[in-house]
Amino acid sequence: xxxxxxxxxxxxxxxxxxxxxxxxxxxxxxxxxxxxxxxxxxxxxxxxxxxxxxxxxxxxxxxxxxxxxxxxxxxxxxxxxxxxxxxxxxxxxxxxxxxxxxxxxxxxxxxxxxxxxxxxxxxxxxxxxxxxxxxxxxxxxxxxxxxxxxxxxxxxxxxxxxxxxxxxxxxxxxxxxxxxxxxxxxxxxxxxxxxxxxxxxxxxxxxxxxxxxxxxxxxxxxxxxxxxxxxxx
Ligand SMILES: [Fe+2]
Numbered sequence: 001x002x003x004x005x006x007x008x009x010x011x012x013x014x015x016x017x018x019x020x021x022x023x024x025x026x027x028x029x030x031x032x033x034x035x036x037x038x039x040x041x042x043x044x045x046x047x048x049x050x051x052x053x054x055x056x057x058x059x060x061x062x063x064x065x066x067x068x069x070x071x072x073x074x075x076x077x078x079x080x081x082x083x084x085x086x087x088x089x090x091x092x093x094x095x096x097x098x099x100x101x102x103x104x105x106x107x108x109x110x111x112x113x114x115x116x117x118x119x120x121x122x123x124x125x126x127x128x129x130x131x132x133x134x135x136x137x138x139x140x141x142x143x144x145x146x147x148x149x150x151x152x153x154x155x156x157x158x159x160x161x162x163x164x165x166x167x168x169x170x171x172x173x174x175x176x177x178x179x180x181x182x183x184x185x186x187x188x189x190x191x192x193x194x195x196x197x198x199x200x201x202x203x204x205x206x207x208x209x210x211x212x213x214x215x216x217x218x219x220x221x222x223x224x225x226x227x228x229x230x231x232x233x
C-alpha cells in the first residue's frame with residue numbers, strides 16, 4: 001500500500017517526537033503492508049517560510065535515513081508537505097518546492113471551518129498557476145468535525161484530487177459512507193495521517209482489513225493499482 005499522508009519525520013511538527021518514534025512508526029507501517037509512505041509534515045505560511053521549512057525537513061530526513069541504515073524493514077519514503085490553505089497560495093510560486101517529490105501532487109489542508117467557494121476556487125487554481133495537481137487532505141475529517149456530509153459533492157466536478165484518512169474506514173459511524181465513496185471512485189488517495197505510536201498510530205492495515213471484510217477486496221486492489229501507477233511504482 002501507499003500511505004499518502006503521514007507525520008513520520010522526527011521533531012519537525014506535532015508528529016513524531018524522536019528518531020525512535022519515527023523508526024517505530026515506519027516499522028509498524030511496513031508490518032501493516034505499507035511499502036511507500038509520504039512524509040507530509042505541516043507547513044504553515046503564517047509562521048514559516050518555504051526555504052527554512054525545506055532546510056528543517058531535509059535535515060530531519062537525513063537524520064532519519066542515517067538511523068534507518070540499509071535495513072529492509074522500512075517503507076520507501078517520499079518527501080512532501082501538508083500545506084495549510086492560505087489566501088494567496090495560488091500565486092505563491094515557492095509552494096512549488098513543497099510538491100510531493102517525483103509526483104505532481106500538492107497536498108493542501110483546508111482550514112477547520114466551513115468551506116467557502118473562494119477557497120475551493122483558489123485551491124483548484126493552484127493546478128494551473130503552480131503546475132501541480134492539488135490534493136485536498138483528509139476530506140473525511142472535515143465531514144466529521146464540521147458535520148457536513150456534502151463536501152464530497154462540492155468537490156466532485158472540480159479539478160482536485162481527494163485524500164481520505166484510513167480512520168474514515170475504521171470509525172464505525174463513517175465506515176459505510178467510506179465504502180460507498182470507495183465504490184463510487186470518489187477517493188484518490190488514502191493516508192494514515194499518523195503522528196505517533198499512541199492515539200494517532202499507523203492504521204493503513206486496519207482500514208484495508210475493514211475494506212476486505214466488507215467484501216471489497218477487488219475494488220481495493222484496483223484502487224491500489226491506480227495509486228501505484230501514478231507513483232510510477
Ligand atoms: Fe496531517
